[in-house]
Amino acid sequence: MLGLQIGLSEFVGTGSSGVNFVLIAATFIAINAQRDPALIACFALGLLHDLVSVGPIGTYALGYSCLALLVAGSERSLSVEHPFTHFIITLFGGVVVAVIASIVNWWHNIDAMLMSRLLTAFYSALLAVPVLWGLSKLRRSFRFRSSVGR
Numbered sequence: 001m002l003g004l005q006i007g008l009s010e011f012v013g014t015g016s017s018g019v020n021f022v023l024i025a026a027t028f029i030a031i032n033a034q035r036d037p038a039l040i041a042c043f044a045l046g047l048l049h050d051l052v053s054v055g056p057i058g059t060y061a062l063g064y065s066c067l068a069l070l071v072a073g074s075e076r077s078l079s080v081e082h083p084f085t086h087f088i089i090t091l092f093g094g095v096v097v098a099v100i101a102s103i104v105n106w107w108h109n110i111d112a113m114l115m116s117r118l119l120t121a122f123y124s125a126l127l128a129v130p131v132l133w134g135l136s137k138l139r140r141s142f143r144f145r146s147s148v149g150r
Contacts, residue, residue, distance in 0.1 A: 038072035063097035094121020
């Protein structure tokens with residue numbers, strides 16, 4: 001997803017007021033995986049996203065880890081295959097990442113851009129519905145160890 005985000009950056013407008021494909025991948029992992037693997041995977045996705053983005057290293061790693069911490073392991077209380085769940089969880093994760101990134105950037109005297117990050121969260125949540133629906137059909141091939149879909 002990070003490669004897709006970098007490759008489509010000039011067409012889709014990823015970054016400010018665009019689509020965050022890494023957020024969609026982190027949401028998919030957080031919804032379907034158990035808590036510990038989801039935390040590790042979302043932290044690794046965040047570190048990779050930090051390496052290619054502008055700003056302090058660890059910003060996206062913290063944001064995606066918070067998403068995984070809040071969502072992972074709650075598959076019994078969520079309807080993980082419902083499109084509205086995909087939209088809400090991606091929007092929620094995008095808001096968490098936007099707030100964390102804006103606070104960290106404000107702390108380091110970098111332009112915070114909270115509104116454009118929230119717009120990115122909304123666009124990502126809209127795109128997450130068809131992408132996560134397709135990925136949920138392929139969920140068995142990822143071999144997640146959870147009670148969902150059994």
